[in-house]
Amino acid sequence: MIEHPASDQRQSLEADARLDAGLTVRPATMADLAVVVELRLALLREHSQNPIYRRLRPDAPARASRLFAAQLRCSSEVTFLAESDGVAVGVLRCITSAGLPLLFPARHGYISSVYVVPTARRHGVLRALFTAAIDWCRARGLREARLHNAVENETANAVWDALGFQVVEHLRVCHLS
Numbered sequence: 001m002i003e004h005p006a007s008d009q010r011q012s013l014e015a016d017a018r019l020d021a022g023l024t025v026r027p028a029t030m031a032d033l034a035v036v037v038e039l040r041l042a043l044l045r046e047h048s049q050n051p052i053y054r055r056l057r058p059d060a061p062a063r064a065s066r067l068f069a070a071q072l073r074c075s076s077e078v079t080f081l082a083e084s085d086g087v088a089v090g091v092l093r094c095i096t097s098a099g100l101p102l103l104f105p106a107r108h109g110y111i112s113s114v115y116v117v118p119t120a121r122r123h124g125v126l127r128a129l130f131t132a133a134i135d136w137c138r139a140r141g142l143r144e145a146r147l148h149n150a151v152e153n154e155t156a157n158a159v160w161d162a163l164g165f166q167v168v169e170h171l172r173v174c175h176l177s
């Protein structure tokens with residue numbers, strides 16, 4: 001649910017209805033670079049307890065601009081933006097990725113950088129982004145989607161279970177002295 005004070009229930013329901021009615025999903029373009037950077041850095045900042053993602057570089061915003069611009073230009077991937085009445089509320093990136101050479105399938109869709117702004121959560125924004133990503137994969141002949149999520153992220157664990165993703169591997173990290 002969108003979070004509102006309990007005393008403001010009617011206003012909250014009206015805001016919820018507006019979000020549900022006005023939600024659209026489209027591929028981001030270079031004109032969206034600033035908002036893509038903002039949403040994806042917010043995602044990293046929400047993972048400040050994770051052993052990998054907490055090590056954000058001080059110059060991450062400048063690096064993000066350069067990197068995400070290159071990604072937006074790349075034809076083998078797409079960044080979807082969810083908007084509520086024209087305001088960006090979520091992002092999801094999907095990349096055509098090669099599988100292991102000895103195994104089927106040769107290619108799969110790899111989903112990353114999934115973020116919905118806190119005030120828009122639990123309104124199907126991710127479901128809408130995910131539907132767009134699955135359509136994009138199917139249109140390219142991809143029959144499998146994969147992703148990683150932070151192990152301590154209970155919400156992500158619940159979300160990907162709900163959307164049909166099995167856990168098939170664990171990523172382990174060992175810090176070497």
Ligand SMILES: CC(C)(COP(=O)(O)OP(=O)(O)OC[C@H]1O[C@@H](n2cnc3c(N)ncnc32)[C@H](O)[C@@H]1OP(=O)(O)O)[C@@H](O)C(=O)NCCC(=O)NCCS
Nearest residue numbers: 114115116121122123124125126127149155156158159162
């Ligand atoms: C994870 C996240 C993207 C979900 O976005 P969302 O728009 O709120 O998700 P949806 O409303 O589309 O929910 C889809 C389903 O996931 C499950 N779900 C969503 N949020 C949940 C939560 N907090 N707890 C348990 N299940 C949840 C539900 O089954 C939900 O379906 P339902 O609403 O019909 O019951 C959002 O919480 C987020 O941005 N979190 C911070 C960043 C993050 O963790 N990203 C994931 C990185 S892998």
